[in-house]
Amino acid sequence: MCGIAGIFNQRADQTPDAQTLVNMAAIMHHRGPDGFGYEVMPDTGVGFSHARLSIIDLNEDRARQPFVSADQRLLLAHNGEFYDFKRIRADLTARGARFRSKSDSEIVLHLFEREGLDATLTQLRGEFAFALYDQQDDAMYLVRDRFGIKPLYYTETDDGVVFGSELKVLFAHPKVKREFSSEGLYHQLIQVMVPGSTAFAGIRQVAPGQVVKIERRDGQLQISEHQYWDVNFPLEQEYPGDDVDEQSYIDGVRKHLLEAVQLRLTADVPVGCYLSGGIDSCAILGLSAAATQTSVKAFTIGFDSAEYDETPIAEEMAAATGADHHIMRLNADDLYDHFVKTIWHTERTIYNTLGVAKYLMSQQVHAANYKVVLTGEGSDELFAGYPAFRKDMFLHGLDHLPESERKSWQELLEKNNKLFKGAMLAREEFVSPAFNAKMGFTPSCVQPWLSCADVALPLIAADRRAEVAEYDPGKAIADTLDETMLRGRHPLDRAQYVWIKTMLEGQILTWGGDRVDMANSMEARPAFLDHHLAEYAFTVPPHLRIKGNKEKYVLREAMKGLLPEVLYKREKFAFMAPPAHTDPKKWQAVVKLADQFLSEEAVQEAGLLDFAAVQETFAKHEDENTAIEEKVQLDAVINHMLGVQILHHHFIKTDVPALAAQRAKELGWKSC
Template sequence: MCGIGGVFNQQANNRPDPQTLVNMAAIMHHRGPDGYGYEIIDDTGVGFSHARLTIIDLNEARGKQPFLSDDSNLMMVHNGEFYDFKRIRADLTARGARFRSKCDSEIVLHLFEREGLEETLTHLRGEFAFALYEKSEDALYLVRDRFGIKPLYYTETDEGVVFGSELKVIFAHPSVKREFSSEGLYHQLIQVMVPGSTAFKGIKQVAPGHVVKVQRRDGKLELSEHKYWDVNFPQEHEYPGDEVDEQIYIDGVRKHLLEAVQHRLTADVPVGCYLSGGIDSCAILGLSAAATQTSVKAFTIGFDSDEYDETVIAQEMAEATDSDHHIMRLKAEDLYDHFVKTIWHTERTIYNTLGVAKYLMSQQVHQVGYKVVLTGEGSDELFAGYPAFRKDMFLHGLDHLPEGERKDWQELLEKNNKLFKGAMLAREEFVSPAFNAKMGFTPSCVQPWLSCADTALPLIAEDRRKEVQEYDPGKAIADTLDESMLSGRHPLDRAQYVWIKTMLEGQILTWGGDRVDMANSMEARPPFLDHHLAEYAFTVPPHLRIKGNKEKYVLREAMKGLLPETLYKREKFAFMAPPAHTDPEKWKALMKLANLFLSEEAVKEAGLLDYAQVKLTFEKHETAGVPIDEKVQLDAVINHMLGVQIMHHHFVKTDVPAMARKRADELGWHV
């Protein structure tokens, strides 16, 4: 795991500034504290930089990036992991390739030379983002993994294209403008973002499963985008009926998940596991312990609220696997005390302080000497674990059931998930005409956030509000979804597709994953998002993902022998930190931040929010008799308001290029 950055200037004789490339690496030192490198190919206007976290091939000199091909036609920088690389490497060696390192990254250069990019991508397994410049074609390829586990941003300036693993890497380049877009601001306030977008004007993300090609023609750069992979469920009529032998799928899931875990245990450093009270992380820990036949280090977050804490079940699983169990117990006020630092790393707003908790956990993982952990992310996406999926299944996917039975199941769902109403579940039904037109209904997973639009719009400063008065955030998101991947699919498949394209990539893998993990130089590997496992999971019939009222049925059965009985029988419990309104100390810590970042002076200086509406939001929150689900929603909105103000402070008000240069000086990273 590492951080990457680079420049492709329009004019070949416009040589990138070497110190700027070094500064771009320095500002993401947290992603790669074990060394840095940069390379410029003369007379191309192209330069790459790299900050390295050593996990595969610990030899600093051998594994140093950027990599150049023997004939200097190709240059590459890579962030992430390619699994099964030893087999690929052996095959390439037999075909005449000569490797200069033992790093997994180098396989791309040799695959590309022999097979071209399209075929190369079919061999790559894992979580990755890389940039590859081909001198003979005068073209740059920006490539992101299939689910978007690893980040990759880019923007166009007057001089050319700048890219990097994080926004701050791009902002370290003096030619890049740092300004909120009004649409981006709107989406930050409602949590759900338009895929491929950011909060900032002109800054884009490479979409998951996509390649952005930048080619120079006659001194100008032409950008094009190509999709090489997508979430492709079968047509609804292609699924077998209820009489299918479910054991086939149970065995298939077990086989593919074990293989995914075994690949992700490959490292030249110790590998631990994150452990919550859910079947996802417990399954990963159980398989890891069985595969290694050693005591695995397990890391658990504990909250000082019985309603949200899962440490009891996690301890039971840790004892069952004889794991070395590390529990980080957090007090209510701890989370807002580290909110500002967390936003520096997430580079987007967060609706719940779970992102802060994950940041603090990665800090502890780093402190005890671990660089790699396996996580349970992706399981709910593949096997329909979220309550929103069950709701959509009851409403749209079980037409054969009597209305009364469907209603009973839905009422039970609402009762068991009342803590999360206003966040994971909408307070009331919300309909987006654009989503209805695109896929036949508005998925329950986006309803909580789209329903915040009427609350968020008045919060935007008047001049910016006018720019988005007629803007429909639901339509903007729906327009990015590939209709060919929705047409003819089962309603549950459509709901899962939308979540994977929006909340998985934009939330769970961002402020719940890479950004808060790599903040402390810690690599998280999610076996459930192995694309071989995912492609198999897509074939599992919907009625085996949600069977009756039991979510993740096929996974539950596949892992039955590993799980404690309490966990095997337990309904999905969304992993969240206690909202601010649940604890006076936490609310006090939030208000301390609000007095600093949401004061009248701070709000007017940033020009993003309407102070009168900000004040009204707090007054509404503190009004006696406000329903709990509304307080949960208001907590999220307040976190978003804080978030945009802190982002302004970090990335607009602060001179980021100067900060990057200062960081390079502190590290002694100089040309």
């Protein structure tokens, strides 16, 4: 894993500044502390840079990026991992390819030369983001993996296009504007973002499974987008009927997951596992221990709230597998003490301090001299593990059930999801006309955030509020969804599709994944998001994903022999940190941060929020008559208010180009 950056100018005779490229690499030193490289291709207006975290091929001189092809035609900068690369290398070598390194990254150059980009992408398996410039066609390709595990941003300046693994990398370029968009601000306050967007004006993300092509024509850069992969469930009528062979699906899930885990154990450094008390991470640890036949290092986050702490089950699983178990126990005030630093890395607001907890955990992984861990992210998305999926299955996918069974389902949902009301589940049913028109109903996963709009809008400063007065955030999100992937699908499939396109990419894989892991030079490998496994999981009938009141049924059965009995029988519990209202000490830590970032002076300086509305929000949170469910929602909103102010402090008030230059100087990174 690494960080990449680059510049593609409109004019070929406009050579990118080499030191700017080095500075862009330096500001993401945390992504690649093991070395850096840069290349400026003569007479092209193109230059790339790279910060390296060495995991495969530890020889820095041999594996240094960016890579240039032997004929000087291609320039490549890659972040991530390609699995099964040894087989591909062997095949390419037999066809005449000559490799200069043992790095997995280099296969892209040789595949592209021989087969073109489309055929190359079908063979790439893993989590990745890369930039490839082809001098022959005078075109650059920005490519992101199928689920968006690895980040990649780009923007246009007066001179051309600037790209990088993080927003701060773009901001290190002196010609990149650093300002909020009013729509971006609005979405930061309601948590859910428009796919492909950011909080900042003019800055885009390459979407998951997408290629952004930038080509130079007559001194102008033309930008186009192409979706090379998407989440494609079968049509509803294509699923087998009641006589389905259940065991074949159980065996198929086990087979594909084991293969995904085995591939992700490939590294030239030790590989550990994240371990919570859930089925997902326990399955990953169990399979890893069985595949390696060694004691695997397992890392667990423990909270000081019994309602949210999962360490007892994690300890049972670690003991069963003989894991070397490390538990990080967090107290109430630990999380907000590190909130500001976490936002520097997430580059977006967070509704729950789980992101801070994972930032602190990656510190401990790094301190234990581990660079790689396997994680359980993606399982809930594939096998319908979240409370929102069960709710949508009940409301829209079980019309055939008798009323008595539907009533028992409803009671079960109400009983078991109390902790999530106001956060992962809406306090009250919310309907988005745009979603209803697009897919027949408003998915439960977006309802809690879209329902925050009435709370968030008054918080926005008056001039910016006027700019979004007629803006419909639900419509903006729904408009990005591919209707052909929704039409004719089962309601559960439609709900999972929306979650994967919004919350998985915009939350779980960013502030709950790559950004807080790589903050401490630690690579996370989510085996469940192997696209071969995913494509198989999409074929599992909905009633085998949620069977009766059991979510992730087919996965439970596939992993039954590995799991402690209490976990096999346990209902899904979403992994979250205790919200601020649950602990007076934690709330005081919030107030302390607010004194700094939400003071009248700080709010007026940033020009993003309405100070009177900020005060009213805090007063309502502290009112003992405010219902708990509403406090859960207000906890999230207050985190978002703090977040936008901290983002302003980090990326607008701070001179980021100067900071990047200073970072490069301190590291001794300079252009030749």
